[in-house]
Structure formats: structure tokens, C-alpha cells
Amino acid sequence: MTANQSPVWHPFTQHGLGEPIPLICNAKDAKLYDADGNSWIDAISSWWVTTHGHANPRIMAAIRDQSEKLDQIIFAGWTHEPAETLAAELVRITPEPLTRVFFSDSGSTSVEVALKMALGYWFNIGEARSRILVLEHSYHGDTIGTMSVGERGVYNRAWQPLLFDVDTIPFPHEAMEQATLDALEAACAAKPAAFIVEPLILGAGGMLIYPAWVLAEMRAICARHGVLFIADEVMTGWGRTGTRFACDQAGVIPDIICLSKGLTGGAIPLAVTLCIEPIFDAHFSKDRGKTFYHSSSYTANPIACAAAKANLEIWRDEPVLQRVDALAEAQAAHLALLSQHPRVANPRRIGTIAALDVTAPDSGYLSSLAPRLAAFFRTRGILLRPLGNSVYVMPPYCTDATELGKVWEAIAASLDEL
Numbered sequence: 225m226t227a228n229q230s231p232v233w234h235p236f237t238q239h240g241l242g243e244p245i246p247l248i249c250n251a252k253d254a255k256l257y258d259a260d261g262n263s264w265i266d267a268i269s270s271w272w273v274t275t276h277g278h279a280n281p282r283i284m285a286a287i288r289d290q291s292e293k294l295d296q297i298i299f300a301g302w303t304h305e306p307a308e309t310l311a312a313e314l315v316r317i318t319p320e321p322l323t324r325v326f327f328s329d330s331g332s333t334s335v336e337v338a339l340k341m342a343l344g345y346w347f348n349i350g351e352a353r354s355r356i357l358v359l360e361h362s363y364h365g366d367t368i369g370t371m372s373v374g375e376r377g378v379y380n381r382a383w384q385p386l387l388f389d390v391d392t393i394p395f396p397h398e399a400m401e402q403a404t405l406d407a408l409e410a411a412c413a414a415k416p417a418a419f420i421v422e423p424l425i426l427g428a429g430g431m432l433i434y435p436a437w438v439l440a441e442m443r444a445i446c447a448r449h450g451v452l453f454i455a456d457e458v459m460t461g462w463g464r465t466g467t468r469f470a471c472d473q474a475g476v477i478p479d480i481i482c483l484s485k486g487l488t489g490g491a492i493p494l495a496v497t498l499c500i501e502p503i504f505d506a507h508f509s510k511d512r513g514k515t516f517y518h519s520s521s522y523t524a525n526p527i528a529c530a531a532a533k534a535n536l537e538i539w540r541d542e543p544v545l546q547r548v549d550a551l552a553e554a555q556a557a558h559l560a561l562l563s564q565h566p567r568v569a570n571p572r573r574i575g576t577i578a579a580l581d582v583t584a585p586d587s588g589y590l591s592s593l594a595p596r597l598a599a600f601f602r603t604r605g606i607l608l609r610p611l612g613n614s615v616y617v618m619p620p621y622c623t624d625a626t627e628l629g630k631v632w633e634a635i636a637a638s639l640d641e642l
């Protein structure tokens with residue numbers, strides 16, 4: 225089907241370019257299939273969500289079973305077993321101070337909830353704090369609130385009049401880490417409400433990696449100043465960076481953590497925002513005015529919660545981190561082979577995520593590079609979606625050596641042929 229026959233308006237897609245839009249019928253493990261027998265290796269985990277692989281049998285079975293018991297129930301003042309079990313398990317596997325779980329349905333809404341919790345906390349305890357600190361090049365979603373705390377640019381130009389003001393801390397580039405910490409320290413002195421950060425790697429901002437000690441220092445500065453520390457682990461959670469959560473590597477315990485994408489193994493939408501007890505306490509009252517006024521129709525949908533429960537059981541029963549380590553090692557080896565290529569700059573990796581920048585003689589060439597690269601990979605049976613001139617590989621943990629080899633072969637070919 226071509227785009228101009230379909231009424232569908234796709235996300236982040238310029239329909240005017242007339243690029244083909246493959247119609248996918250099946251997916252299994254790391255592969256996507258169309259009806260004509262074509263297949264693609266899903267080298268970006270269907271936009272960073274698929275962790276164990278497509279159509280994981282345990283997650284699919286959990287969805288089927290739950291769909292025969294309870295499909296949906298209002299969550300304001302009512303509850304159900306999958307949500308209760310899941311919440312208890314999330315509290316158990318995250319650091320002790322994180323005691324409360326608020327459900328929502330996407331990464332963006334989990335961040336909106338985090339921001340509302342932070343401001344609700346200060347409002348309810350009677351301290352006038354409302355400014356948010358953010359890190360340069362951040363991405364936290366595409367709603368008005370999450371765009372406000374993200375990088376301003378071509379992706380949100382039309383809506384900038386609606387975005388609220390934030391204070392931006394410079395990204396901790398190599399050898400510039402102290403400048404970041406000093407800027408954060410100075411900004412914290414003005415008593416902002418919270419600092420929101422993507423731990424260890426900024427995803428949509430270009431797969432920008434920074435060291436664990438910087439994350440730990442940033443957390444310590446916020447703690448010293450009583451500024452709430454929000455970790456947006458929507459992308460980094462569930463093993464991507466080599467540990468279950470990126471914060472684990474830095475020994476960081478946030479005040480609020482946002483989880484989505486891999487929460488259900490990538491099968492079905494669900495998100496959670498976990499927070500420390502004082503934030504819940506600030507809303508706990510006989511006074512209805514202190515209620516946390518946030519909801520969406522499908523909050524804690526039972527089928528989605530059942531999928532997430534199955535994901536946590538997989539983490540409990542299967543050697544997920546061993547698979548992550550093996551994939552990380554294979555990624556490192558492939559990246560090393562390409563790192564000396566004359567058109568490759570800034571090869572970088574954390575855990576299972578590997579990235580490199582493609583250099584080019586002129587900027588005009590660079591500006592059209594991402595869609596041309598994506599098309600090149602698509603015609604070779606690989607789903608990759610470069611961010612500007614950054615090519616990154618973020619595959620499901622079940623991706624085998626042959627599949628991964630084909631992905632990197634295609635990247636090498638693109639450097640030589642484009």
C-alpha cells in the first residue's frame with residue numbers, strides 16, 4: 225500500500241517525501257515480516273521498546289490469559305490483581321526509598337506525572353517552588369509539558385510559544401564535566417522544584433553518553449539543595465545500558481523514576497512513575513484539595529499490567545543480564561571494527577547501545593543523510609533509523625550473531641556506498 229491511498233497520518237513522517245511505508249504482518253524475535261515474504265531485522269527494537277524479542281511466548285500468554293479474565297476497570301478508587309502484584313514487584317526491585325507507584329500509559333505521560341508530582345509536592349507542603357532544571361540535548365516526550373523540559377529545535381518550533389521556561393544545564397561533554405556540575409550547583413541555589421535527567425545516555429538527543437560518576441555527582445548536588453531528582457529511565461530501563469536500570473551503575477537513588485518502553489517487554493503500552501514516600505505523604509490528607517489530580521481512561525489497564533508482570537517474571541527466571549552482556553560484547557566488537565573507518569567519528573557504546581557519527585564533506589549532504597541512510601537500510605532488510613548523522617544500533621536481546629552481523633555489514637556498506 226502506498227501512503228497516498230491510506231488515511232493514516234504517521235508519527236515523525238514527512239508524507240510529502242513519498243517514501244514507501246512497509247506494511248508489516250508478523251514479528252518474531254528480532255525479525256519483522258510483510259505479506260510478500262520480505263523480512264527486516266529490527267535493529268532499533270521498534271523504537272527502543274522490544275527487549276526480549278517480538279512475540280515473546282511468556283508475555284503473549286500472559287496477555288491471552290488476562291484478556292479472558294478482566295479487560296479494563298476504572299482505576300480511580302478500584303483496583304485489580306495484575307496492578308497490585310506488579311506495583312509490589314516494582315517496589316521490591318527498585319531501591320528502598322521508592323515506595324509508591326503511579327500508573328500511566330506512555331513514557332511522555334510518566335514524565336508529565338513526574339513533573340506534576342514534583343510541583344504537587346512543593347505546593348502541598350506550602351513552599352513556592354516551580355522551576356524545573358533540565359540537561360542540554362534532553363528528550364522526555366512530545367506532549368507540551370515534556371517538550372518544555374526537552375531540547376528546543378526543529379522538532380518543536382511551532383509550539384514554542386506554549387512551552388514553559390526551564391533552566392538548562394550544559395551537557396557534560398568529555399573534559400567539561402566540572403562546568404556541568406558547577407552550573408547545576410548554581411542553578412540549585414535558586415531553589416528550583418526538580419532536576420530531570422536521562423541517566424548515562426541521552427537517547428533522542430543523539431545517543432550522547434556521559435560517565436556514571438557525573439550522574440552520581442549531579443544526584444548528590446540535588447540532594448544537598450533539597451531539589452527533587454527525577455530519573456527518566458523510559459529508554460535506559462530494562463537492561464539497555466548493561467544493568468537493569470542505568471541509575472544502578474552510578475549507585476544513584478532518584479526521588480522519582482519514570483519507566484515505560486521495556487516495562488511490558490515492548491508488547492503493549494504501559495508506564496509507571498515511582499516516587500519516594502515524602503512525595504506521597506505531601507498528597508496524603510483528609511483534604512480533597514491535596515489529591516493528586518491526574519488520570520487517564522486506561523490507567524493500569526489489566527492486560528498491560530499482566531504483560532508487565534510477565535516481563536518481571538522473565539527478569540526473575542531467565543538470565544536476562546547474561547544476554548545483555550553477550551549482546552553488549554558483540555556490539556563492542558562490531559563497533560571496534562568500524563571505528564577506524566575514515567567516515568566514522570565518535571564511536572561510542574554503553575551496554576547494548578552502540579552509535580557512531582557519519583562524517584561528510586558538507587552540511588547539505590549531512591542534512592539529507594538520515595532519511596537516505598534509513599532508505600538504504602530498509603531496502604537491505606534492516607530497520608535502522610539514524611538520528612541526524614548518528615547511526616545507532618539498539619537491538620532486542622535475542623538478536624543472534626548472524627542477524628547482528630548483517631546489521632553491521634549494512635552499516636559498513638552504507639559508509640562506502642552513500
Ligand SMILES: *Cc1c(COP(=O)(O)O)cnc(C)c1O
Nearest residue numbers: 330331332363364365427458459
Ligand atoms: C521515548 C522516550 C520518552 C517518551 O516515551 P513515549 O512512550 O514515546 O511517550 C520519554 N523519555 C525518554 C528518555 C524516551 O526515550
